Amino acid sequence: MSLGSAVRAQPFTVTVGGVTVTVEAAMADRWLDAITGNPMTSVVPGMCSAEDRRAVGLALIGGELSDSDLWEAASAAIAEASGRPWWEAVRLAGIADQNRILLGLMTLEGVHAHTVTLGAWCDAAFVTVLRNMDEKKRTRFEADLMIPPGGSVDDLTSFDAVVW
Amino acid sequence: MPKIRIGDEIVQLERPTGGQLLGLAMVNNGGFSEEDQAELMIAAIVKLIPATHRKAFVSLYVSGGHTAADLIETFKMIAGTSGVDVAEPANREQRRAAVKKTAAKKTARKAPVKR
Numbered sequence: 001m002s003l004g005s006a007v008r009a010q011p012f013t014v015t016v017g018g019v020t021v022t023v024e025a026a027m028a029d030r031w032l033d034a035i036t037g038n039p040m041t042s043v044v045p046g047m048c049s050a051e052d053r054r055a056v057g058l059a060l061i062g063g064e065l066s067d068s069d070l071w072e073a074a075s076a077a078i079a080e081a082s083g084r085p086w087w088e089a090v091r092l093a094g095i096a097d098q099n100r101i102l103l104g105l106m107t108l109e110g111v112h113a114h115t116v117t118l119g120a121w122c123d124a125a126f127v128t129v130l131r132n133m134d135e136k137k138r139t140r141f142e143a144d145l146m147i148p149p150g151g152s153v154d155d156l157t158s159f160d161a162v163v164w
Numbered sequence: 165m166p167k168i169r170i171g172d173e174i175v176q177l178e179r180p181t182g183g184q185l186l187g188l189a190m191v192n193n194g195g196f197s198e199e200d201q202a203e204l205m206i207a208a209i210v211k212l213i214p215a216t217h218r219k220a221f222v223s224l225y226v227s228g229g230h231t232a233a234d235l236i237e238t239f240k241m242i243a244g245t246s247g248v249d250v251a252e253p254a255n256r257e258q259r260r261a262a263v264k265k266t267a268a269k270k271t272a273r274k275a276p277v278k279r
Contacts, residue, residue: 040186041189041190046195050197050200053195053196053200054196054203054204057191057196057200057204058203058207060183060184060186060187060190061184061187061188061191061208062207062211063181063183063184063211065183066181066182066183067182067183067185067186070186
């Protein structure tokens with residue numbers, strides 16, 4: 001995870017199995033689509049160049065990559081783009097997907113997903129939730145957000161499983 | 165598992181792995197150039213044909229025994245019977261529709277019988 005990718009939309013690389021692919025620069029709207037759209041392939045190789053999408057597609061079909069290879073690459077890509085552990089970004093995106101009040105509050109504050117990076121969007125979503133939450137519930141919310149999902153990646157079948 | 169005809173023989177395809185299922189779903193959902201899509205479809209079909217019959221399939225394809233339309237139809241059939249729609253629905257709306265459908269069914273079961 002680097003602050004650079006979180007504060008500015010820039011391409012970066014992740015490895016899928018043994019293959020290195022480039023994740024294209026994108027604003028938060030594309031990331032949120034990919035994360036909440038759920039298909040595991042919508043992050044990696046979905047956010048990659050056409051050439052990398054083809055290469056990963058061929059490797060998947062050829063049996064050279066497993067679904068857990070893809071999951072690990074997607075998790076690493078989300079962490080890099082958000083500057084947070086991947087599960088925090090996935091949970092914040094999940095909250096916004098399930099509860100449009102958060103999106104409404106963020107829009108009123110001038111945070112539009114198509115103009116900010118995923119890192120900035122996650123930070124804004126986090127602060128927006130905290131600001132609008134009963135003080136007593138804040139610690140619990142922070143703890144719930146930060147706790148890593150249990151089990152191994154092999155036990156997780158979709159990002160939905162990570163959202164409360 | 166789906167079967168395809170290669171010449172006079174009906175051949176049972178191999179069961180795709182989890183990764184291959186994701187690959188099939190990706191190709192099925194599109195988002196590739198026409199050339200890449202065709203390449204991936206052919207790769208998928210060839211990979212799922214048992215090794216003993218691959219040569220015969222490729223020979224038949226090269227000699228014009230299969231048209232592009234045949235290949236697309238074969239791929240769609242493989243994708244359909246492999247359950248890729250279950251493995252990875254094309255989009256969120258589709259998933260939500262599926263959830264709503266399930267919820268509606270549950271409600272229907274719970275509804276009291278009118279007398």
